[in-house]
Amino acid sequence: WDEHLGEALWAYRTTHKLTTGFTPFQLTFGLEAVVPIEIQIPSLRLALEHDLGEAESLTERLLTLEKLDEGRFRALHKNKSIQVQRKLRHDKLKNLIEFQPGDLVMVVDS
Template sequence: MNGAVEAANKNIKKIIQKMVITYKDWHEMFPFALHGYRTSVRTSTAATPFSLVYVMEVVLPIEVKIPSLRVLMEAKLEESEWVQIRFDQLNLIEEKRLAALCHG
């Protein structure tokens, strides 16, 4: 696993290097770099790290400001319907993780 951690750190470092102007402001861009890294698809698993953990795709900040079809559809659901859909998604989490493991 050390190789995987080193590769992840290297990728995050590359993202931060592209975002900062001077080396002194890297800590301000770190949360944005992590968000970008966690929401991009990995070729080894064919999924995003976020989706493997939370069993749903991330809602990007721009989708909150300018609502996407997905956000609008979820907003119009009754609470009981939303709870049932979320429960069904959580039941499928193990299947999705196994598929990602097999893909790797």
Template structure:
């Protein structure tokens, strides 16, 4: 969940940066950046965050000034008819969310397939000496000038799926 929040913050920050010059007046443009974020269709879900939360698309300020077909249709109905139509939309929200979940799963499968096409599988025979990569999110990572690799290690055993058991040069697993 934390990664999703960080991704959303990064997107909102980039939207705000495009709207503001020299970091001045960002606080005035921030509500508009949030509106843009909440009303933009996400590729992964095929829906806007506003639709996922509220069950209907947002009415943007431009639609109030220059009425869209949706606004004209809603203004033409009386209050009881509007309430009935809104209730029907709310009743269908679970179905819409299930469609969005299916869309999200298909999107993830496409992304996984695209990633896996670019991955090169490497087979390490038993007894080969290797280095182990240290990634920035690992505990061993100690800053910008820390080494990128650990080792050397010797491949002791090759497991299914390409996983290996490594042994240090002194024989410790």
């Protein structure tokens, strides 16, 4: 099983998560992961990145860092929103049993 751990981690890190709307890779590095097949058969995204000069590359990197902060901020708020939704759903489905004086209850001595 340990031989497949790398592939399993790659799949987890590059899959969009419902709670954040982003992949863990995006939240860490601020951009989409380059899929291994894109290295052998360059995609349009990679071709555009390689044609940038030094100044354009620096500008692009700064924009990526700004997007990273914005993405993390949005992910945090989305995560909190989903937590609130889940708590409301849990509380709505929870059966609260109210005991009255004289009700029989089971007491377990552990």
